[in-house]
Amino acid sequence: MIIGLTGGIASGKSLALREFSRCGARALALDDVARLQARRGGPAYHGIIKAFGPAVLDSSGEIDRSRLGRRVFASVSARRKLEKITHPVILREMRKQVCGRGGGPCVVDAPLLFEAGLQKEFDLTLLVAAGCGLQLSRLKRREGLSLVQARRRIAAQMPFSAKEKLADIVLRNKGSRKEFQRRIRQYYRALELIGA
Known part of the structure; x- marks a missing residue:
């Protein structure tokens, strides 16, 4: 079974993926794949530079993700341009x-699963839900963003209500970290019981 894991920015997707992995699931984070594809020599590197110019490079010639992020989260057209380069x-x-990983459940953290129309790639979709206030505080702390920048990043994503209608299962992340991890383990055991 291939499970698509998604949710808003700073909702707890990475924590959920790590916990699924600890339970025994094969795990893949598409943000990590994107970073590798955008590194110098990667298949998206030259397309990104061609589209956004050398201003997105750091002193070593690698793409500076924070510079690129400021550009793409400030403009819908810039974000679409980046997605057109990177998504394929x-x-x-x-x-x-996913095909080369053997048996057992495989959980793929796909932040833009619904935005990119990837639900057909998965047998089951799980949406991690966290309140906007929690997302804002995590984003500010984790990324060092201002409140305005954090709100802009959240607003750039598909509204939660639209994602909720598309998801097979919604995982609420509103308690403690340990409580959320416990709930992930419960979901994993349920998947094992149905033979995923």
């Missing part, structure tokens, strides 16, 4: 890695 190579790599 990320999807190709995801299919390659």
